Amino acid sequence: TYTAQVGSVVSLTLAGVERPVMGLSATAYFPQAVRENIHADVKWWMTDAAPDSIRARRHMITDAVSDKAIKISGIPQGHKRQALITMGERLYDTEIHQELARIRGADPDRAHAAVVVNSYEHCRYLAIGIHGAGLYTGGLCVAVPAEKERRDKLPPLPPGVVELTPDEFESFPGRGTMLVVPMARIARGLNIVIGTKSAITPVYLCTRPLALMTDPPEMYASVNAAGLGALPRQPSADPVAALQAARQAAWERLGVIMRSAAGFVATRRELPEEIGAGLVVVMIQLAGRARRG
Numbered sequence: 001t002y003t004a005q006v007g008s009v010v011s012l013t014l015a016g017v018e019r020p021v022m023g024l025s026a027t028a029y030f031p032q033a034v035r036e037n038i039h040a041d042v043k044w045w046m047t048d049a050a051p052d053s054i055r056a057r058r059h060m061i062t063d064a065v066s067d068k069a070i071k072i073s074g075i076p077q078g079h080k081r082q083a084l085i086t087m088g089e090r091l092y093d094t095e096i097h098q099e100l101a102r103i104r105g106a107d108p109d110r111a112h113a114a115v116v117v118n119s120y121e122h123c124r125y126l127a128i129g130i131h132g133a134g135l136y137t138g139g140l141c142v143a144v145p146a147e148k149e150r151r152d153k154l155p156p157l158p159p160g161v162v163e164l165t166p167d168e169f170e171s172f173p174g175r176g177t178m179l180v181v182p183m184a185r186i187a188r189g190l191n192i193v194i195g196t197k198s199a200i201t202p203v204y205l206c207t208r209p210l211a212l213m214t215d216p217p218e219m220y221a222s223v224n225a226a227g228l229g230a231l232p233r234q235p236s237a238d239p240v241a242a243l244q245a246a247r248q249a250a251w252e253r254l255g256v257i258m259r260s261a262a263g264f265v266a267t268r269r270e271l272p273e274e275i276g277a278g279l280v281v282v283m284i285q286l287a288g289r290a291r292r293g
Contacts, residue, residue: 007019007020007021010044014043014044024038025285026047026284027281027284027285029042029045030277030280030281031277032273032274032276032277033274033277033278033280033281034218034221034222034224034225034274034277034278035217035218035221035278035281036278036281037225039225039228053291054287054290054291056283056287059091059094059095059204061087061090061091061094061095062090063086063090064089064090070083070086070087070090071083072084072087072206072207072208073207073208080122080125081125084117084122084125084126084129084206085125085126085128085129085132086129087126087129087206088115088125088126088127088128088129088130088131088132088133089129089130089132089133089134090129090133091115091126091129091130091204091206092129092130092133092135092136093133093134093135095204096113096115096130096178096202096204097133097135097136099113099201099202100112100113100177100178100202103201103202107201109173109194109195109197109199110194110197110198110199110200110201111177111201112172112173112176112177112178112179112192112199112200112201113177113178113179113200113201113202113203113204114178114179114181114186114200114202114203114204114289114290115130115178115179115180115181115204115206116180116181116182116183116186116187116203116204116205116206116207116286117180117181117182117183117206117207118182118183118207118208118209118210119182120143120144120145120150120154120182121154121155122182122207123142123143123144123180123181123182124142124154124155124156124157125155126180126206127140127142127157127158127161127180128155128157128158130178130180131157131158131160131161132158138160138176139176139177139178140160140161140162140176140177140178140180141161141162141163141164141172141175141176141178141179141180142157142161142162142163142164142179142180142181143163143164143165143166143169143179143180143181143182143185143186144163144164144165145165146165146166146167151163162175162176164179166185166190169181169185169186169190169192170190170192172192172199173192173194173199179192179200183205183209183210183282183286186286186289187282187285187286187289188285190289191289192289198289198290198291200289200290201290202290203286203287203289203290205283205286208279209279209282209283211275211278211279213257213260213267213271213274213275214257218274218275218278219254219257221274222253222257222271222274223250223253223254223257224250225253225274226249226250226252226253227246227247227249227250227253228246229249230245230246230248230249230250231243231245231246256268256271257271
């Protein structure tokens with residue numbers, strides 16, 4: 001009943017008139033996250049999250065031989081295959097196995113995990129590692145592209161590992177207990193549920209999400225945000241001059257991006273701040289996959 005009346009009761013209370021109401025994600029207002037922020041003041045909001053319903057924990061996964069942290073980001077491309085395989089082995093034996101066993105004893109329907117990386121190729125390498133872990137006994141699913149031509153180009157998987165295309169993700173709880181999946185395929189919009197509750201409890205983010213200011217979506221969002229940020233907060237007596245100032249600010253931001261060094265820490269301060277804010281939004285959305293219901 002409340003949802004049906006939100007456009008009349010709430011808007012009548014706040015604005016004195018009935019208005020259509022559009023529901024937005026909790027991360028729709030997120031200044032500096034230029035790809036997501038709606039660039040407007042928020043007049044009213046509500047929360048649907050119980051206190052302490054999401055916990056973020058840092059885990060340092062170390063190599064069993066060297067006892068050093070396993071690094072993925074920043075290492076040469078040729079070394080990433082073995083690093084991801086080692087990460088999969090150690091992550092399963094030190095974290096995933098015992099966590100799923102604990103959840104299975106309390107709520108079997110939610111004893112499923114999402115293991116997140118950046119690409120379908122990285123999914124394969126991490127899955128090879130999980131499959132080779134000492135405590136592994138089964139239940140491994142791996143996301144694959146919908147297009148057969150793309151699937152055929154991926155490295156082979158060990159026998160017994162289940163491949164799931166994006167259209168098949170909803171069937172995951174009946175196919176296994178772990179889904180290795182690219183961030184871009186699971187962070188938004190997809191709810192894997194049993195009944196009304198999420199089937200997934202722990203989500204393991206294994207690699208830093210990709211975000212490059214030279215990617216067109218990031219670049220255009222930054223340019224657009226710079227222009228909008230230059231507009232006056234209140235109506236202007238000279239709208240032409242205001243638009244010209246916004247246009248100039250947008251052009252200047254484009255110049256900054258084109259002249260910036262490729263390294264994350266070497267760019268102008270506002271650019272890595274925008275990227276960082278965008279990564280926070282992505283991680284909030286990812287956590288939402290385990291909070292449904």
